[in-house]
Amino acid sequence: MKKCPTCGEATEYWELRCARCAVSSDIPNDWPxxxxxxxxxxxxxxxxxxxxGAAVVGTGVYLAESxxxxxxxxLFTGAILTxxxxxxxxxxxxxxxxxxxxxYLGYSQLRSKAAYAVSKTKINFSDIIEDYETIVxxxxxxxxxxxxxxxxxxxxxxxxxxxxxxxxxxxxxxYGDIEIYxxxxxxxxxxxxxxxxxxAFKEKLELILKWRASVSLQPRQGLLSKMxxx
Numbered sequence: 028m029k030k031c032p033t034c035g036e037a038t039e040y041w042e043l044r045c046a047r048c049a050v051s052s053d054i055p056n057d058w059p060x061x062x063x064x065x066x067x068x069x070x071x072x073x074x075x076x077x078x079x080g081a082a083v084v085g086t087g088v089y090l091a092e093s094x095x096x097x098x099x100x101x102l103f104t105g106a107i108l109t110x111x112x113x114x115x116x117x118x119x120x121x122x123x124x125x126x127x128x129x130x131y132l133g134y135s136q137l138r139s140k141a142a143y144a145v146s147k148t149k150i151n152f153s154d155i156i157e158d159y160e161t162i163v164x165x166x167x168x169x170x171x172x173x174x175x176x177x178x179x180x181x182x183x184x185x186x187x188x189x190x191x192x193x194x195x196x197x198x199x200x201x202y203g204d205i206e207i208y209x210x211x212x213x214x215x216x217x218x219x220x221x222x223x224x225x226x227a228f229k230e231k232l233e234l235i236l237k238w239r240a241s242v243s244l245q246p247r248q249g250l251l252s253k254m255x256x257x
Contacts, residue, residue, distance in 0.1 A: 039227055046231040050147065050238040061145035061231060069202045069221020070137045077133025081126035088122045131162050143219050145235060150181040150207070150217060181217060183239045185209045189232055191225045205229060 029038050031045035038045050041063035049060045092115060099111055141154040157171035165171075186209055193203035203225030206215035222228050 039224055039231075041222070041228060042231065046234050050235055054147075056147040057149070059144035059146050059151075060235060061228070062142060063219060063222055063228065064142045065136070065139050065221040066202050066223045068200050068223070069197075070139060072196065072200065073221075074133040074137040077136070078130050081129040081133075085123050085126035088119055092119050127162070131165075134166070143217070145183075145232060147235065147239060148183055150183065150186075152179045152181070152217070153177060181207075181209060183236055184243055186236055187211075189229050189236070190215075191229050193225065197221075205232070207232075 031038055033048045041061055043059050043062050046060050144151045154177040156175045158173040159165040159171055188208040190206040191203045197203050202221045202223050205219040205222050207217040209216040
């Protein structure tokens with residue numbers, strides 16, 4: 028862990044600059060203080076889970092097809108059996124294609140380029156999405172047919188609640204999702220997945236939020252004091 032040269036406090040990997048020192052300094056409001064994306068251990072875990080799930084389902088369906096056809100051949104014959112065989116074959120193909128798609132989605136998550144930058148005033152989300160003709164072109168490293176840049180901003184003034192979400196495995200591997208609620212929304216407006224030491228990240232984020240709230244109140248308090256003067 029690095030240490031802040033100003034206060035000597037240990038800083039996490041997602042701190043571009045010490046959050047405690049940054050909020051009390053005069054750095055520009057748009058300079059990022061925290062910069063984080065889905066961690067490698069989270070992306071590897073998701074990839075392995077999707078790949079293992081796809082392999083188990085695909086293997087199970089493939090192995091179950093032959094015994095099921097034999098059992099049905101005792102009950103049905105002729106055209107009915109042929110229709111059943113065609114339907115089962117199509118179902119197996121659909122399931123296998125679904126498993127391949129699931130494995131590819133896990134692979135795509137492994138290469139995620141998503142990033143969340145927190146400054147004194149905003150949370151900026153950025154991502155790069157590349158489209159390919161086929162899955163094979165993507166895995167082979169061919170040139171994408173289209174590249175899209177996603178960039179969204181969320182005002183810190185509108186944030187009302189932050190939460191850490193962890194399952195059993197995430198707790199053991201020390202990562203978690205940061206859920207950020209804006210205004211009165213029931214669902215989180217922002218979910219930062221797979222952050223290492225998520226509770227520490229939440230603490231630093233809330234430190235910036237408290238600073239932002241205090242700055243927002245100062246002009247209002249000044250206006251109220253002027254209105255109260257005779």
